[in-house]
Amino acid sequence: MSPGLQFGLKNGTLTCWIICGILALLSVVSWAVLLSKHLLLSRVHRANMSFLREYRESNHPLDLFQRREHHEFSSCYHIYHAASREMAWYLVGEDEPGGTFAARLQGAGRITPSQMNAVQNAMDRSVAEASLRLEARMSLAATALSGAPFLGLLGTVWGLLDTFSLMGSTGGPHGFSLLAPGVTTALVTTVLGLLVAIPSMVCYNHIVGRIRGMIVRMENFVSELSAGFDRTFVDHRFAEEALPSMSALGTPTMPAFASASAAPMHAAAHARV
Template sequence: MPPLESILSPGLQYGLDHGNLTCWIICGLLLLLSVTSWAVILSKHFLLSRVQRANLSFLREYRESNHALELFQRREHHEYSPYYHIYHAACREMAWYLLGEDEPGDTFAARLQGAGRITPSQMGAVQNAMERSVAEAALRLEARMSWVATSLSGAPFLGLLGTVWGILDTFSQLATKNGALDLATLAPGVTTALVTTVLGLLVAIPSMICYNGIVSRIRGIVVRLDNFASELSAGLDRTFVDHRFSNEVLPSMSALGSPSMPAFSGSNASPLPSAMHAFHSRA
C-alpha cells in the first residue's frame, strides 16, 4: 500500500503538517461525520439488497399459491420481506372477520370452506391494515438516513467554519509581528485554514451521491409496496367480499308525510302583491 504522503496532494499535505489545534478539532469532527455516514450507507445498501431478494422470493411463492390465504394458512415466514408483512397484516384482519380468529389454527382450512363473505366496510378495515403496514415498512427503510443528510449538509459548513477561524487566527498573528509580510509568512496559516474546507467537501460530495442513490432505491421499493398492496386488495376483494345490494326497501314518499308550509295571516297575508303594486306605481 502506498504511503499516505504519496496519496495526498502537496498542498493538503503541507496544510496538515502545519495544522493547529482548531484545524485538528474540525478534522476530527469531519472524520466522525464521515465514519457515521459511511456506516449508514453501507448498512442501508446491504439491507435494501436483502429486502429486494426477500420480496422477490415471497412474491414468487404468493403468485404460485392456489388461493389468497394459502401462505397464511401454511404459516410461511419471510422476515426481511415487506411484502410478507403487508400480506400477513391483511390476512390477519381478513381471518378475523371471516372466522373470528387472527391466527391460523388446526381447523383453519375446514372452517374457511364454510365461511361466508365479508362486507365492503370490513374490506375497508383490511385495506387500512395494509396501508399501515406499508407506512411502517417505509419508516423502517428510511431509518437513520437523517445521519447521511446531516453529513452532506453539515460537513461543508463545518469546513467553512474551520477555514474562517484559521484565517482569523492567521491575521491576528500577523498583526502582532513587526516587519514586512511575505508569502512565506502567510502560506502556513492560510493553507491550514483551507484544509478544513477541502476535507468538508470530501465528506459531503460522496455522502450526497450515495444519499441520492439510496433514497431513489427506497422510493422505488415503497412504490412497489403500494402496487403489491393494491394487487393483494383486489385479489381479496374478488374472493371474499360480498358486493350484492341489500334487500332493504326505502320508505315511500307518502310514508314520510306531506311537507307543511307556513300560512300567511293578518298583515302578512299579502306582502308580495303590495310590494309588486308599489313597484308598478313607481314605474
C-alpha cells in the same frame, strides 16, 4: 495526497486538527449508515422477490397465511400478514390459522365492503410502518452530509482569522513564507469537508432512490393484494338503501301556529281588494 494538502496538514493548528477529527467522525457515521442501509435494502429486495413469487403461485390469497409461511425480511410479507389477520378475523373469527382454519374457511361466507375497508386500513398502516423502518437513521446521514461542508468552511474562516491576527500582532513586512502556512492550513478543512460530503452525497441519493422505489413497489403490492381479496372474499351484492319516494313520505303536516297567522293575512288581502 496532493503536496498542498500534505503541507497544510504538516503545519496544522489545534483548531484545524479538531475540525478534521469532527469531519472524520461525520464521515464514519454517514458511511456506516449508508452501508448498513444498502445491505438492508438488498436483503429486503431479495426477500420481497421470494415472497411475491410464492404469493403469485399460491392457490388463493390466504394460502400462504394458512400454511404459516414466514419471510422475516420481506416488507411485502409483513403487509400481507397484517391484512390476512384482519381478513381471517372477519371470515372465521380468529386472526391466527389454527388446526381447523382450512375447514372453517371453506364454510365461511363473504365479508361486506365496509369490513374490507378495515382490511385496507391494516395494509395502509403496514406500508407506513415499513416505510419508517426503511427510512430509519437516514436523517442522521443527511445531517452529517449537509454539515460537513459548513464545518470545513468554518475551519477555513477560523484559520484565516488566526493568520491575519498573527500578521497584525508581529508587525513589519511579512513575506509569502510566513503567510503560506496559515492560509494553506485554513484551506485544508474546506477540502476535507468537501471530500467527506461529495462521495457520501452521491451514495445518499442512490440509497434514497432505492427506498422510494421500494415504497412504490409496496404500494403496488397493496393494490394487487386488495384486488385479490376483493374478488375472493368480498360480497358486493349488498346494495345501498334506496331513498324513499315522495308518496311514501305522506302528506306534510303544517305547524299549529300557521292557521292562526293565516286568518289575519286573508282578511288583509280582502281589505286591499
